Amino acid sequence: MLLADACFGCEGVTLSLGGRRILENISLHVDRGELLGLIGPNGAGKTSLFEVLSGRYHQQLGSVYLEGKKLDRLDIFQRSRLGVARTYQSPVVPTALTIGETLRAARKAYKPYMSAHDAEWAARLVRLEASWDRPSGSLDTFDRRKLLLACLMMRRPQVLLMDEPASGLINTEIAELDLLLRKLADEYHLAIILIEHRLELLGAIADRVCVLDLGSVIAEGAPEDVFRDERVQAAYFGAVA
Numbered sequence: 001m002l003l004a005d006a007c008f009g010c011e012g013v014t015l016s017l018g019g020r021r022i023l024e025n026i027s028l029h030v031d032r033g034e035l036l037g038l039i040g041p042n043g044a045g046k047t048s049l050f051e052v053l054s055g056r057y058h059q060q061l062g063s064v065y066l067e068g069k070k071l072d073r074l075d076i077f078q079r080s081r082l083g084v085a086r087t088y089q090s091p092v093v094p095t096a097l098t099i100g101e102t103l104r105a106a107r108k109a110y111k112p113y114m115s116a117h118d119a120e121w122a123a124r125l126v127r128l129e130a131s132w133d134r135p136s137g138s139l140d141t142f143d144r145r146k147l148l149l150a151c152l153m154m155r156r157p158q159v160l161l162m163d164e165p166a167s168g169l170i171n172t173e174i175a176e177l178d179l180l181l182r183k184l185a186d187e188y189h190l191a192i193i194l195i196e197h198r199l200e201l202l203g204a205i206a207d208r209v210c211v212l213d214l215g216s217v218i219a220e221g222a223p224e225d226v227f228r229d230e231r232v233q234a235a236y237f238g239a240v241a
Contacts, residue, residue: 006083007032007191008159012062013052015045015215022048023059023077023215030191031160035181035207037223038195039178041236044212046195047089050161053193054086066159079109083158089167091144095137099128099147100171102136106151114154126180131173140167142177160184160192166201174198178205199227 009029015022023045030036038046051057053064055076064071072077094102107114128146136147145165165172182205184190196202202209202223209226211219213235219226226232
């Protein structure tokens, strides 16, 4: 697929920080209804790529596209308004607010303001079943992730960037997360890029997998093919299978 035909992606992205090259000529794409897994050893550049895609970092070379339009001049807040949503490794919530207050703050964060109905719909979608009077800081890891995802989903984003959403979850919670992510892709046609170290999770839900090593793409394709790739085995597991 050409990048111009995809919902979201980047082409030729190169990033240096503090005089050190972090990303080198990265190109990838994800279409609506597709889930792209992003893997690689620690230090491969996965989170730095998310910083570029979301607009927190600005690359020296290359471009980021949404529906064929360049986003390079837009910051993280402008991209979020266009439908690029992101979650982080640590699910930090406003501990001084209740769930209901947190959702209200998200509804009123910027215009157009969302309604209480939008928040209720998003909470049901992610199966956030805790009382809205409960302090957000009292939630366990999975419910914190659900709350943050509900805050994003009420805006009906086009793209969802998720950084290790299964971190800290038990097996039953991961199984529920699997179903939710596939539902967001299949029924709500989100373009999802997922950083994840659990290969079994990606093998179960990802349409394609992209592998980074030392800031460069070394493999991309169907999960079962990528996981057998000798370059991936060498980079990810430390030895050629």
